[in-house]
Amino acid sequence: MSALANHAFAKMNGIGNEIVVVDLRDSAVQGRAQVSAAEARAVASPAGGVPYDQLMVLQPPRLDGTEAFISIYNNDGSEAGACGNGMRCVVRRIFEKTGQTSATFQTRAGLLNCWQGPAPDLYTVDMGAPKFGWQDIPLAEEFRDTRYIELQVGPIDNPVLHSPSVVSMGNPHAIFWVDDVNAYDLERFGPLLEHHPIFPERANITLAHIVDRDHITIRTWERGAGLTKACGSAACATAVAAARLKRANRSVEITLPGGKLGIEWRERDDHVLMTGTADFEYEGRFDPALFASVA
Numbered sequence: 001m002s003a004l005a006n007h008a009f010a011k012m013n014g015i016g017n018e019i020v021v022v023d024l025r026d027s028a029v030q031g032r033a034q035v036s037a038a039e040a041r042a043v044a045s046p047a048g049g050v051p052y053d054q055l056m057v058l059q060p061p062r063l064d065g066t067e068a069f070i071s072i073y074n075n076d077g078s079e080a081g082a083c084g085n086g087m088r089c090v091v092r093r094i095f096e097k098t099g100q101t102s103a104t105f106q107t108r109a110g111l112l113n114c115w116q117g118p119a120p121d122l123y124t125v126d127m128g129a130p131k132f133g134w135q136d137i138p139l140a141e142e143f144r145d146t147r148y149i150e151l152q153v154g155p156i157d158n159p160v161l162h163s164p165s166v167v168s169m170g171n172p173h174a175i176f177w178v179d180d181v182n183a184y185d186l187e188r189f190g191p192l193l194e195h196h197p198i199f200p201e202r203a204n205i206t207l208a209h210i211v212d213r214d215h216i217t218i219r220t221w222e223r224g225a226g227l228t229k230a231c232g233s234a235a236c237a238t239a240v241a242a243a244r245l246k247r248a249n250r251s252v253e254i255t256l257p258g259g260k261l262g263i264e265w266r267e268r269d270d271h272v273l274m275t276g277t278a279d280f281e282y283e284g285r286f287d288p289a290l291f292a293s294v295a
């Protein structure tokens with residue numbers, strides 16, 4: 001039987017990024033806390049009735065000093081190494097239950113330190129250090145300078161979008177610099193770019209407008225989830241890419257369709273800190289019938 005059958009979940013959102021949190025650390029499911037791609041898709045399906053951008057599954061800790069190992073699923077069933085907005089939701093859920101104000105979690109991409117603050121309704125996630133090497137992102141071919149890579153959409157002599165910066169925040173991001181993030185049909189270009197052969201593991205695609213050295217506006221087409229109101233790791237990737245191009249300061253406010261995030265690319269250790277809110281919507285329990293026919 002699926003580990004999700006009859007299990008409780010919390011529907012939350014991180015500035016509009018739709019998140020479902022499931023805690024499979026309880027003893028009843030020890031040893032079978034895995035969720036398959038088909039089960040993750042079933043939850044988000046119309047029959048599942050719990051649409052989400054990301055499903056955050058807490059599994060028993062694999063390292064001393066961590067609260068949980070977190071598996072992150074996109075709604076197409078694929079797994080991701082990072083989800084900034086999802087992490088803030090997990091952190092709020094756990095902190096409200098335990099009274100903790102800081103904790104460390106493990107994901108496929110590494111360890112994440114998280115804490116409440118700098119105000120009571122804000123949560124900060126240390127998203128770790130960005131990676132810029134073409135093999136780390138990864139790209140399908142060598143680019144020595146990933147501040148801009150050769151990639152375009154549209155006619156060769158008059159491209160609609162071109163020369164993105166690429167960054168890994170534990171997941172792959174391409175950032176196209178534009179004057180108006182709403183002037184492009186991201187629903188059309190997003191899937192083409194997400195699946196472009198230059199990205200062997202696909203990529204999250206962001207349009208970014210640098211308003212001034214302290215403010216950037218973005219819209220993101222998420223790998224495995226499509227258009228979202230917010231993507232925390234994209235906000236981090238954009239802030240870092242803009243600072244790397246010397247077009248913004250290392251501490252910026254990012255405006256996304258669903259709200260704002262504070263991003264600081266810390267000088268002393270190269271880590272990226274993401275700060276924002278996390279909202280609780282409702283709790284529920286997964287109907288076992290949903291998983292009867294999926295592996």
Ligand SMILES: N[C@@H](CCC[C@H](N)C(=O)O)C(=O)O
Nearest residue numbers: 080083084085171231232233
């Ligand atoms: N919404 C997320 C990013 C989720 C993962 C992404 N779609 C991927 O596959 O890399 C965030 O807030 O960071």
